Amino acid sequence: MKVALIGVGQAGGKITERLARFDAEMGFGAVQGALAVNSAKPDLRSLEYVDTQLIGADRVNGHGVGGDNELGTEVMQSDIQQVLNGLDGRVTSQAEAIFVVAGLGGGTGSGGAPVLVHHLQQVYDVPVYALGVLPGRNEGALYQANAGRSLKTVVREADSTLLVDNDAWHEQGESVEGAFETINERIAQRVGLLFASGEAVEGVGESVVDSSEVINTLRAGGIAALGYATEVASEDSGENIRTAMSVSRQALLTGTSLPDATTADSALLVVAGQPDRIPRKGVERARRWLEDETGSMQVRGGDFPLDSDRLGALVLLGGAERSDRIQEFMERAREAKRAQEREEEKTDPAEQFADDRLENLF
Ligand SMILES: Nc1nc2c(ncn2[C@@H]2O[C@H](COP(=O)(O)OP(=O)(O)OP(=O)(O)O)[C@@H](O)[C@H]2O)c(=O)[nH]1
Structure with a gap:
């Protein structure tokens, strides 16, 4: 963006x-x-x-x-x-x-x-x-x-x-x-x-986030919060599915810019890391978990290529004033x-x- x-x-x-x-x-x-x-x-x-x-x-x-x-x-x-x-x-x-x-x-x-x-x-x-x-x-x-x-x-x-x-x-x-x-x-x-x-990245898969997803998440107005957590990524894809879930949970439950902000009108989950280590299944699982946890039906998910040996989860919450x-x-x-x-x-x-x-x- x-x-x-x-x-x-x-x-x-x-x-x-x-x-x-x-x-x-x-x-x-x-x-x-x-x-x-x-x-x-x-x-x-x-x-x-x-x-x-x-x-x-x-x-x-x-x-x-x-x-x-x-x-x-x-x-x-x-x-x-x-x-x-x-x-x-x-x-x-x-x-x-x-x-x-x-x-x-x-x-x-x-x-x-x-x-x-x-x-x-x-x-x-x-x-x-x-x-x-x-x-x-x-x-x-x-x-x-x-x-x-x-x-x-x-x-x-x-x-x-x-x-x-x-x-x-x-x-x-x-x-x-x-x-x-x-x-x-x-x-x-x-x-x-x-x-x-929120920037278009050339040559990467279809689930990359774009700026409209950030803007739509923030469309809820009110107060927004941002959560973040990382863990070392693994060579093993099954392990990375678990890691994607684990970093998403930490990003929301212990890593937000506004502690206690867990309910929201909308949310965006971005899982960042080396593209071959980002588990699509894990991102989708974490996205659904975020829906349950925030009580929002508007939870977007995607990934972002980053040259790092870690997997990171960035969680943006829109309408998080409660x-x-x-x-x-x-x-x-x-x-x-x-x-x-x-x-x-x-x-x-x-x-x-x-x-x-x-x-x-x-
Ligand atoms: N996170 C963070 N908070 C800061 C920083 N500097 C000041 N604050 C916080 O910001 C508030 C004070 O605002 P400042 O930006 O220093 O004040 P100002 O807007 O320049 O206003 P005046 O100094 O009154 O002209 C306080 O709550 C500080 O704790 C900083 O570098 N980082």
């Missing part, structure tokens, strides 16, 4: 950079253009694989918005024309989707990403998705409140919001900085593989927001952006 990427804020920019780099290093060619937008100048300086754009210079003088997500919304709104102009020529006619990438807990990305998604929807015909990072449980109340507000709005604006929980994809006991590195790397590999698996983690997160975000309001004695103007799909969670 050919994509254009726009990272907003620090996390958004770093993850976009990782995705662009991974795509270039693997030679996939799925990333058609990548731009990082930020109100903090120093965050943009370290980026090499993406173009950069500073916003809000007249308001914050290149220093960022310091976790104020209403200010993040305002600076994106004021400079939206400049950002859209900056995309001219970067979102080529080949792009099949646009991904806006942001950490939802900060200020610039949290406040700016929903505004940007809204405007991109007016300009481009292709689906506009959000790739949002949810603050981990140990991140402070401000992050939780910001992310609650941002998530509510971005889910309403985007065709689908792929969520990565900062608690999901790192090792126990890592420092926060170390954990970010690991998480960003894993996002790049997994989301990068998803983009690439997860315990989301319920728990929304409860914390709500509580953090109430505490913030008590302190500031003011109501939140973003309240009006209630999203139907999430309304019952607030």
